[in-house]
Amino acid sequence: MSIADSSVQPDLSPVVNDGGQAEAEAAPGLSPWASAVRRLRRNKAALIFGALFILLVALALAAPLWAQIADTTPAKNHLSDTIVVNGKSEQVVTFDGVPIAPTWQTKFFLGADQNGRDVAVRLLYGARNSLFIGLTAAIITAFLAVLLGTLAGYFRGWTDAVISRSLDIMWAFPVLLLGVALGVSLALGGLKIGPIQIQGGSLWIPTLIIGVVSVVYLARPIRGQVLSLREKEFVEAARAQGAGPIRIMFGELLPNLASTILVFFPLLVANSILLEAALSFLGAGVQPPEPSWGTMLSDGVVLLSTAPHLTIVPGLMLVLTVLSLNVFGDGVRDALDPRAKVRLEH
């Protein structure tokens, strides 16, 4: 496990099991999936935090609605505006450059930032960007990791040698340094891969970087699992029926990898959101004026002494989101794999 400091340190090691409190074996007649769902439904904490995550996603989707109520847009400056708070007229940003604190009313509900932009509106639009990056990067990671892990584990030989050695090299890279370096250079120049062209400020740049640098965490366990699955009787049976490699990989192996992927997925999303924040904090992620929790934090931290809400608000939102994913992911793991056989290989 190693991308270090960074809370970016992914807690991708689903290692904890509940040793003592061994789950009662599933009732006879229930499929493994049904009994996993039943275990998950009994886990109140996981359900509550799962619901919290869905709520946060809903809030992010409702961002334009709140922007309409607050009568502004995420990028609109209100530097010279005044607003009536508790009967008193106050400036959105004072002459000394101190932005207004949370007003708890529709306009500037969570205060303003140094450019006189509405923090609540930016927070919700930022949620869209942060969640988009988190989810999309996790999908990219899962897709690449399954592809590489399955190919390496199934074909073995030189395919495995090439893929595994490449993963070894990726493993040796200081992930955060690589992410930051790529983020800064690509944000300036954009990215061109054949016909695909990505503009410098695009959200896809941090998304792709995060998606690719995380592959190694999932690809190794998948490969290990495929190596043992391919020797199982059902694979042999499929082969005896004349199934080709593609059919075996997608028809026989993939369904058996589903639980591993499901266990890792919420943790990957959580980790991607943290990595986005870290990259944006160092100027290598989402580019201004586009809001994201990372860029909001990065702008806010410098003003901690005069406007602490600029640091506390997006930070709490981020922690809440990542925490909800971690607790829910924990529950999913306990449900799918009560004896926690899925471990992160080193």
Place this chain on the structure above:
Amino acid sequence: MGRFVIRRVVGMVVVMFAVSVLTFLIFNVIPNGDPADRMAGKNSTPVQIAAIEKEWGFDKPIYTQYVTTMEKVFTGDLISYANQTNVVEEIRRGIPRTFALAIGAALLWFAMGTALGLYTAMRAGRWTDTLVTVLALIGVSMPVFWLGALASYYLGFKLGLFPNGGYAEIGEEGLWEWVKHMILPWCVLATLFVGVYSRVLRSNVLDTINDDYVRTARAKGLSERRVMIHHVLRNSLIPIVTLWGLDFGAVLGGGAILTETVFDLQGVGQYFAESIGQLDVPPVLAVTIFGAFFIVLLNTLVDIVYAALDPRIRLTS
């Protein structure tokens, strides 16, 4: 065993070589602006640019550039494009700071993680166990720079308990001043790991606690304390030590970049962060190689220690 060690060390050298080539290629292929162009300034003539290209060797084929750059890394003559300072000197200046941060934090998270893991395992299912689990999850869910900024501002600046960032040289300002500057960075960086470690240890202890040799130890009348520490903990610690070695390598190898930046420790990671802001390729390249070296070194050490402890590993891999 000797052959195993040699194989691992050779593998390490190969991986390091690959990392250096890849890093070099990434920064030559990515369109990040022509370094000669930037060095020459805004109102430069093509002749000036060509002169700079010649002076710095940008006109040579890429493999020649790679070889000369790597030579300079090893001889310590690597020069920054942005401010013409010696990159290897700068890294050398940052090393004690990065090491101080990484070693202190790693010891702290190991000790705290072990203590909490053992404590919660012995109280599995009770409310203290749940509480620690919740705290652990909150700890891993926080962005380190956010926690660091808040701690530095509220505990350091507002309450005045700690200095507000910066690093103190032991030689100049004394041991106590140094410790005072390091306490917050250590604690903040360790917070991220304590949760993971305590939970891993807790599950390991719960796995071993029902093993036969533990029952034997109890049956022969050893005190509960002795059984827990000498029999259960000793065996549960092995995976933790592995994890610790890898995480320690990662933190040394650039993983502490955010903590260093937020507390202004001026370590190797912060040097990297400042250089990449100016797209200064030589420091970025050198720090990446520096980081990869520690990651690979600790990985290799962990493998070797593991193989020494468990002969089966030597035979299978």
